[in-house]
Amino acid sequence: MDQSLPETNRLDTPDGLGASEVSPNHHLLSLYLYSYVRRAVLPVAVLFALVIAWELWVRVTQIPEYLVPAPSAVASRLFSDLGYFSFHGTVTLIEALGGFAIGSIFAVTVAVMMAHSRLFERTLYPIALLVKVTPIVAVAPLFVIWFGFGSFPKVMIAALITFFPVMVNTLIGLKSVNPTTLDFFRSLDASQIDILTKLRAPSALPYVFAAFRISLPLSVIGAVVAEWFTGDRGLGSVIIVAHNNIDMPTLFSAIVVLAVIGVTLTGLAALLERRFLFWHESQQSRYVL
């Protein structure tokens, strides 16, 4: 499917250089958006067909709404009270993104320190692993007790769940430098700071972005799970309340909003990847895996 992405910035195209002189990345981005939309057509069509089938099934079998609501019932609930869902959705999104930001900054800092000190790595890595293998669902109620009922415990849970994938990938990325390039830097007696900022950090970017793709949706999961334990705001608490009331259209609406948030965040991560990793092999392949 990827052959829909034409060769840009390539010298063997007639105006390859001319185009890149104007604004290479903008050009690439709009082409990417176009191919993104094209690639979305088929899965969206299939999804649409499934929803139709679901609607028909509910109407034919007359299955009660407290078991499975019809898509039309979910849609009418969602759109009749869009303000309600967008408010709680925004709360969850902000908690997730705040946690993601805090977790990522912390993870990158720790990874940089680990990359420069074996002692640090050997001390902290097992502790980080311990935190990672502890189920987040088990920690969430504890955080609520410690940090109260506001947004803080949710942000902390989102940060915690974000931390490990970003830390591990950044660490691997910082170490995955071309040995010859490192020799070149060393042959010029480059400072450790220059080696970090001009060589290791850019080399780590593909790994960091791969981690972002994993931990962005994870941060939403973290926020929702934390919201289950405190019942005032956010889609997690909406789900719990709807569940207690057996209010299936509301429950499904919250799930739909969460899915939309997840897809948007993942798409955004992919877009940023295109923007910042245009030079990387992963962005140049025109073949389907």
Added chain:
Amino acid sequence: MFRMTHISVRELTRVYEQKDRPVTALSGIDLDVGKGQFVSVIGPSGCGKTTLLRIVAGLLAPTQGKVEIDDIPPIDASRKQEIGVVFQDPSLLPWRTVAGNVRLPIELQRSKNGCSTGSEVEDLLNTVGLEDFRDAYPHELSGGMKQRVALARTLAVRPKILLMDEPFGSLDEITRTVMRYELLRIWDQHPITVLFVTHSIAEAVMVSDRVIVMSERPGRVVDVFDVDMPRPRVPSLEQSREFIELTARVKAALTGAMRGPIAA
């Protein structure tokens, strides 16, 4: 013609500690390279040519013996950014443009003693014939072009010594020949001291003032040939009797230095 010694290698031995036993990569190497001289080192695979080059570059410490560049250890010469290295892998930064890659060593200079002007980068790009590709990224370049960028980048800090480790080793034969004469043309403009490691006999003879032949591991110097062909060296010299004879002699020395079926 008398020249000041620029690189001096004395009794150089390098031993690598392997898991089960130590491996001697270089054994008792003696070598002198005069100021402004172009010297090639040729030898079979695994003879320690790269090890020798890395020690002269200050990237590796000798086990025994001494290497001096203008009477100071290589590590100090590299601190003064007197040494430029070109590797077989162009090892460009893929996220930087051609101009950005050439500018890199200037940015890495600790003592910012001026001279990091854009015009200098332009001059270097002109020298290697890549002025039209200043804003291209490495993934858009051919292998030969990448190696031109690597050469321009290394020349950016105006090194006094150029160390080249099979710089054209991964290029096809045609590009390789073109690059050989390109290198000679650039060197005629900036005649600095060059230590050039290669696999190719013709390449070694054509570019060098002196060819040093090394043996299989442990690497030793088995023979040294002075090349008295006139400069500038032009492709037509490849048909000259001098070139053909010298190539044959280097080949004989190289074959003599090999063990196994080829030597027979």
